[in-house]
Amino acid sequence: MNEVIRTQLNHRTIRKFKTTPVGPELLELILDVANKTASAMCLQHFSILRITDPGLKSKIADISGQAYIADMPELFVFLVDLYRNSLIAKEAGLDTYLNSMHSFLSASSDALLAAQNVNLAAESLGMGGVFLGSPLWKIEEFIEVLDLPMYTFPILAYGFGYPDEEPRMKPRMAGEFKFFENKYPALNGIKDNLKDYDREMGTYVDLRNPGKPLRPFTEQVAQLSTLLNSKQPRMMEALKKQGFCVEDRD
Amino acid sequence: MNEVIRTQLNHRTIRKFKTTPVGPELLELILDVANKTASAMCLQHFSILRITDPGLKSKIADISGQAYIADMPELFVFLVDLYRNSLIAKEAGLDTYLNSMHSFLSASSDALLAAQNVNLAAESLGMGGVFLGSPLWKIEEFIEVLDLPMYTFPILAYGFGYPDEEPRMKPRMAGEFKFFENKYPALNGIKDNLKDYDREMGTYVDLRNPGKPLRPFTEQVAQLSTLLNSKQPRMMEALKKQGFCVEDRD
Numbered sequence A, B: 001m002n003e004v005i006r007t008q009l010n011h012r013t014i015r016k017f018k019t020t021p022v023g024p025e026l027l028e029l030i031l032d033v034a035n036k037t038a039s040a041m042c043l044q045h046f047s048i049l050r051i052t053d054p055g056l057k058s059k060i061a062d063i064s065g066q067a068y069i070a071d072m073p074e075l076f077v078f079l080v081d082l083y084r085n086s087l088i089a090k091e092a093g094l095d096t097y098l099n100s101m102h103s104f105l106s107a108s109s110d111a112l113l114a115a116q117n118v119n120l121a122a123e124s125l126g127m128g129g130v131f132l133g134s135p136l137w138k139i140e141e142f143i144e145v146l147d148l149p150m151y152t153f154p155i156l157a158y159g160f161g162y163p164d165e166e167p168r169m170k171p172r173m174a175g176e177f178k179f180f181e182n183k184y185p186a187l188n189g190i191k192d193n194l195k196d197y198d199r200e201m202g203t204y205v206d207l208r209n210p211g212k213p214l215r216p217f218t219e220q221v222a223q224l225s226t227l228l229n230s231k232q233p234r235m236m237e238a239l240k241k242q243g244f245c246v247e248d249r250d
Helices: A003-009 A024-036 A054-064 A067-071 A083-091 A101-124 A139-146 A195-203 A217-229 A235-241 B003-009 B024-036 B054-064 B067-071 B083-091 B101-124 B139-146 B195-203 B217-229 B235-241
Strands: A046-050 A074-081 A128-132 A152-161 A179-181 B046-050 B074-081 B128-132 B152-161 B179-181
Touching: A003 A101, A003 B003, A003 B024, A003 B101, A024 A101, A024 B003, A024 B179, A046 A101, A054 A067, A054 A139, A074 A101, A083 B217, A101 A128, A101 A152, A101 B003, A101 B101, A101 B152, A101 B235, A139 A152, A139 A235, A152 B101, A179 B024, A195 A217, A217 B083, A235 B101, B003 B101, B024 B101, B046 B101, B054 B067, B054 B139, B074 B101, B101 B128, B101 B152, B139 B152, B139 B235, B195 B217
Parallel strands: A046 B179, A179 B046
Antiparallel strands: A046 A074, A074 A152, A128 A152, B046 B074, B074 B152, B128 B152
């Protein structure tokens, strides 16, 4: 056990923040951490759009349907970014740059590794935050409101600041159901095998919402599946519109 | 500055390892870190396949075209995983679970945040490692050799252990070209503006390969673009074959 792992194991989502701003030196440090994160072939296919304009933040809160976003001290949108290097390629006289689904996924990995590093850096500095999936849920709206160039794609957002709440950690499924050796197992009777976890999740109390206990995990899965299936965003269209090739080359 | 950020800023890729194995207690700790990583709606749409079988490891080294993989003390394959919850949904009587491109990308975020957390946990324990993009480059071969079920997808691998080399950190592009406020800038004349970085990259010496200096960054970009464009894997076909819906719903 050490300070890094202690910080990692202590992760919890923070949605309510003190008004204390994040100082410029700490911001610079956090961005430096993002910059030093591993990147596939060091092509650095990601960018961060920091949202400071209150009007823009409000719009993002509206689009996301999460009012508290408007009050977040810091809001970073992580972009998959093949645009910057496509400009370099163009200046070098090349007609096209990488825009396949493979390049998109590889660039997503650059962006998301950096996102977790930013999250942990913030937590190590006594801050907390929340990853926002709303860029993907509202992909067309996000691309429009952020006025993003081709070959960029908002894959995840992260809001952070100094916590003004202290939630309990949400229980996770035991490792035996997630971490396997050499062969992915059959997972027969998974619902039954998750009984303990179901019970644990059912007794978890979110201190921000103490009157509303969570449903057992396997019930959440079924419920969310039904709820979310009908709300899937038009992801392929959005990818295509941003210039990513959504078909394999022959 | 603190221990977390110091570790993050000190990241470098390690490809050569001592034969010292990673002890079971440290492995458990690292997997616990993976398990506690943020997850979208806590649906925990990822798994880790730990490769310990030397035969399987050799096959992966072959497929990847990277011989040193066979000797890695630890090798984790990070899976996007909607299979586990699809079993739960099925047991609950639902016909389908989430398998849209949106769900795939959201699950990728679960997997990749965990991957970075694992990397940092290992580094904090005096280990080092390397992210391997070969699962994506050789997607069909990986799915086959790992015998993966539907709704799973190997998005990234990570090999780690105790370092037997001490490479210098590879220089990164200055933050001004990656981190923007409110609006993505035009980035006019990017090649010219990256002159300093080009020079820095051109004088970086990889101690593992001291006789072979790197080319300036903007030249690497142009060169890699030409090289990689012709080698793009059939990603859409692989996604489809694994059960992910590669078309938007009407």
